[in-house]
Amino acid sequence: xxxxxxxxxxxxxxxxxxxxxxxxxxxxxxxxxxxxxxxxxxxxxxxxxxxxxxxxxxxxxxxxxxxxxxxxxxxxxxxxxxxxxxxxxxxxxxxxxxxxxxxxxxxxxxxxxxxxxxxxxxxxxxxxxxxxxxxxxxxxxxxxxxxxxxxxxxxxxxxxxxxxxxxxxxxxxxxxxxxxxxxxxxxxxxxxxxxxxxxxxxxxxxxxxxxxxxxxxxxxxxxxxxxxxxxxxxxxxxxxxxxxxxxxxxxxxxxxxxxxxxxxxxxxxxxxxxxxxxxxxxxxxxxxxxxxxxxxxxxxxxxxxxxxxx
Amino acid sequence: xxxxxxxxxxxxxxxxxxxxxxxxxxxxxxxxxxxxxxxxxxxxxxxxxxxxxxxxxxxxxxxxxxxxxxxxxxxxxxxxxxxxxxxxxxxxxxxxxxxxxxxxxxxxxxxxxxxxxxxxxxxxxxxxxxxxxxxxxxxxxxxxxxxxxxxxxxxxxxxxxxxxxxxxxxxxxxxxxxxxxxxxxxxxxxxxxxxxxxxxxxxxxxxxxxxxxxxxxxxxxxxxxxxxxxxxxxxxxxxxxxxxxxxxxxxxxxxxxxxxxx
Ligand SMILES: Nc1ncnc2c1ncn2[C@@H]1O[C@H](COP(=O)(O)OP(=O)(O)O)[C@@H](O)[C@H]1O
Ligand SMILES: [Mg+2]
Numbered sequence: 247x248x249x250x251x252x253x254x255x256x257x258x259x260x261x262x263x264x265x266x267x268x269x270x271x272x273x274x275x276x277x278x279x280x281x282x283x284x285x286x287x288x289x290x291x292x293x294x295x296x297x298x299x300x301x302x303x304x305x306x307x308x309x310x311x312x313x314x315x316x317x318x319x320x321x322x323x324x325x326x327x328x329x330x331x332x333x334x335x336x337x338x339x340x341x342x343x344x345x346x347x348x349x350x351x352x353x354x355x356x357x358x359x360x361x362x363x364x365x366x367x368x369x370x371x372x373x374x375x376x377x378x379x380x381x382x383x384x385x386x387x388x389x390x391x392x393x394x395x396x397x398x399x400x401x402x403x404x405x406x407x408x409x410x411x412x413x414x415x416x417x418x419x420x421x422x423x424x425x426x427x428x429x430x431x432x433x434x435x436x437x438x439x440x441x442x443x444x445x446x447x448x449x450x451x452x453x454x455x456x457x458x459x460x461x462x463x464x465x466x467x468x469x470x471x472x473x474x475x476x477x478x479x480x481x482x483x484x485x486x487x488x489x490x491x492x493x494x495x496x497x498x499x500x501x502x503x504x505x506x507x508x509x510x511x512x513x514x515x516x517x518x519x520x521x522x523x524x525x526x527x528x529x530x531x532x533x534x535x536x537x538x539x540x541x542x543x544x545x546x547x548x549x550x551x552x553x554x555x556x
Numbered sequence: 557x558x559x560x561x562x563x564x565x566x567x568x569x570x571x572x573x574x575x576x577x578x579x580x581x582x583x584x585x586x587x588x589x590x591x592x593x594x595x596x597x598x599x600x601x602x603x604x605x606x607x608x609x610x611x612x613x614x615x616x617x618x619x620x621x622x623x624x625x626x627x628x629x630x631x632x633x634x635x636x637x638x639x640x641x642x643x644x645x646x647x648x649x650x651x652x653x654x655x656x657x658x659x660x661x662x663x664x665x666x667x668x669x670x671x672x673x674x675x676x677x678x679x680x681x682x683x684x685x686x687x688x689x690x691x692x693x694x695x696x697x698x699x700x701x702x703x704x705x706x707x708x709x710x711x712x713x714x715x716x717x718x719x720x721x722x723x724x725x726x727x728x729x730x731x732x733x734x735x736x737x738x739x740x741x742x743x744x745x746x747x748x749x750x751x752x753x754x755x756x757x758x759x760x761x762x763x764x765x766x767x768x769x770x771x772x773x774x775x776x777x778x779x780x781x782x783x784x785x786x787x788x789x790x791x792x793x794x795x796x797x798x799x800x801x802x803x804x805x806x807x808x809x810x811x812x813x814x815x816x817x818x
Contacts, residue, residue, distance in 0.1 A: 306660050306817060308561050322561070326663040334661040340654035344582040353581065356574050357662035405662075 255282045257409045257440035258303060262312030265298050265464075272298050274464035275312065282408075285431070285441040287451035289546060290461035291555040296444040297337055299461075300411050303442075304329060317408055330358060333407035337414045337444075339394045341386045347373070347397055348382045355404040362405055372400040375430065392423035399430065410434060412443040416450060428453060448543040458542065462550040472542050479548050480540035483520035487513050487527065487535040498523050509552060516540065562817065566809040567667045574664070575672025576679070583680075594687035598633065602626055602691055605752075617754045619783060626692035627782035628751035630706060631713060631774040633688050634681035638714030639742060641677040642721025643734045650725065656816060666813045674718040674805060681714025682707060692782070699784030706781040713774040716797045719804020726811035745771040750779075770800045 258280040265273040273295040280286045288296045301307040303316050305325020314321045316328045342350050351372060355364035373379045376396035381389065389397065395415065402410060412431070416424040424447075431454055435441060445451055451458045452472045459469040468475060482503070487494060491508040494515060498504045504517040515523055524537045583590060602622065610621035617624055649655035656669055686707065692698035724737045748758065749771035755763060766772055773793035780787040787793065 304661065308817060326665055329661065330663045332661070336657065336661070338654070340658040342578075342655060342658065343653060344585070349581070353578055354658070354662065356577065357571075357659055357664050359571070359574075359663065402661075 256280060257282045258314070258316050258442065260312065260314040263299070263302060263309065263314050264311040265295070265302060265307065266310045271464050273302065276464075276466060278459070280440060280442060282440050283435070283438055284456045285435055285443070285454050287455035287458040288442065288444040288461060289448070289451055289458050291550055293555055294461040295464040296461060297413055300413055300442070300444065303411065304332060304334060330405065331408045333402035333405065333410040335398050335402045335410070335412045335415055337417070339398055341394060341397055341401070343386050346383050346385055347378055347389070350386065350397060351401055351404055354401050358405045364404060372403055375403070376400045377426070392419050395419060395423070395427070399427070407439065409440045409442070412441065414444055414446065417446065424450070448541060448546055452542050460546060460549050467549045468545070475545045476540050476542060479545045480516060482516040482518050482540055483537060484540050484544060485515040485517070485520040485523055485535060485537050487515070489513055497526050516544070562813045563810055566806055567665070568671050569668055571664055571668040572671035572675060575659070575669055576675045579676040591687070594684045595691065598629060598688040598691050601629060602695060602697065606697065620697070622695065622697040623783060625752065626688060626695070626697040627779040628775055630685045630688050630692075630710060630782055631771060631778045632746050632751050634685045634710040634714045635717045635745070635771055635774065636742065637684040638677040638681035638718045639721045641680045642673065642718040643725055643737065644731065646673050646722060646725045647728060647731060650816070660816065666816050667809050670722060670805070670809045670812050673722060674715050674808070677718035677721065678711045678714035681717070682711045685710035689782070698782050701784045702781045702786070706778050709774075709777050709781065712794075712797060712801070713770075713778075716770055716801035716804065719801055719808050722808035723804055723811055726808060726815050745769050750775045770797055773797050
């Protein structure tokens with residue numbers, strides 16, 4: 247990835263950041279530079295090392311090698327001070343089941359010490375931000391998954407953080423809530439905060455992130471602005487057809503910039519002249535295909551492969 | 557560097573009080589039922605064992621059996637309450653409730669959590685000891701003149717056992733593991749450390765061993781205070797409990813770091 251120029255203040259800088267579990271390098275020589283005020287997405291299949299990376303940035307996971315600076319401080323020695331300026335939304339909810347919505351925020355604020363001003367006005371503001379005003383007195387157990395996620399987000403904001411770490415913020419949520427959370431992330435960016443998020447949803451990264459970093463097996467595979475990556479790796483439109491590969495190769499004869507991929511029963515044709523192939527399909531009375539611009543998901547597959555991960 | 561983070565000396569800070577306060581706020585919600593259990597159980601013990609058996613036993617170590625038992629139970633109660641809190645409740649917060657994971661996303665450190673939990677477990681110990689004192693005084697079994705002095709002692713005893721309990725919890729793969737701690741440590745102490753009968757009734761070969769156990773020292777401090785006297789050689793008992801307490805705190809901090817920071 248392009249290093250942030252020296253005069254732009256960085257929120258996160260890592261050099262050779264490495265984590266071993268046993269003999270396995272789960273995060274391997276990671277160099278990250280995240281400029282303040284930007285939204286960066288960590289993408290990668292399950293087990294790529296996204297959560298491990300985030301945990302090291304919080305100072306809660308001993309680093310095997312390399313170093314990580316967050317908001318200008320070394321996380322291995324200044325973890326507590328760094329966390330005072332961080333908002334963390336974990337991959338798995340860890341709200342306090344013994345408390346109500348309101349109490350969850352209040353107790354969490356108390357962990358930041360007396361210097362943190364957390365009054366009724368701030369409470370109202372946060373509950374309004376995540377649309378949970380009506381649920382103040384509800385126990386966490388009585389909330390839906392989407393409400394819990396929103397409460398986790400509000401909780402991460404009690405200390406008015408400079409850097410927000412969102413680990414798969416919308417996994418398993420319905421489209422309404424996902425869109426609402428996206429809108430909130432944009433609000434937070436507009437307020438000048440820095441956001442690092444991990445996600446499986448390419449669409450999410452495409453919509454929110456100034457820059458994405460695609461990770462696989464602990465390493466950065468590629469990084470850059472979503473649109474730039476698509477142009478760089480695919481530079482074509484995509485035609486998806488439910489026909490055998492040989493038929494498509496036959497059909498696309500003498501169109502020279504086509505690349506084919508066949509997965510399951512679908513053939514993917516990547517080409518700047520994909521519309522010409524589509525015309526030929528139409529001429530033969532075949533209408534069940536999809537012609538679309540290339541997107542980040544295509545980059546994702548090209549760079550990390552299509553093997554299943556667990 | 558990584559080992560340094562895990563193995564370095566415990567760093568106690570006042571942030572631990574925030575953890576203590578969190579637990580107090582949870583406890584307050586269940587206060588009524590918790591207090592009823594705290595009062596009901598000793599009442600049953602003292603009535604059943606103290607009155608019932610006391611009738612056949614008569615005096616023990618120069619006092620009515622009910623008095624002997626009630627004063628000993630103040631100590632076991634602090635031990636049991638603090639230990640159970642340090643085992644079961646802490647385990648829940650460490651694993652499926654993910655409470656500590658959430659707390660560690662803030663400026664709090666593992667050291668704060670451990671110290672806060674020890675202080676809270678000790679407080680639970682004092683609460684249940686206080687319940688026995690109330691029942692004991694109401695039944696006329698205890699002498700109230702020095703009794704208030706035993707309150708800080710029960711807290712101290714609770715903190716000592718809480719350190720050991722948290723050490724065990726930091727190891728525990730599941731709740732079943734606690735059976736070892738209870739069967740091998742807690743139950744033998746309760747039966748042998750002078751709660752139900754004086755230690756000198758035991759075979760002289762094992763008496764020195766019993767003399768080393770922390771509950772023996774707890775009883776030696778609390779029984780006199782609950783019966784209107786001052787303990788003999790208090791410093792020796794305070795020191796013995798202190799050594800166990802510091803060792804337990806230290807190992808709990810290091811092992812809990814090892815468990816949570818990975
Ligand atoms: N505490 C741990 N002990 C051993 N292996 C771990 C631990 N945490 C994560 N791993 C392994 O590290 C790899 C990366 O995990 P993670 O960072 O959670 O991936 P992601 O968030 O990208 O899905 C996985 O193979 C996972 O099994
Ligand atoms: Mg993850």
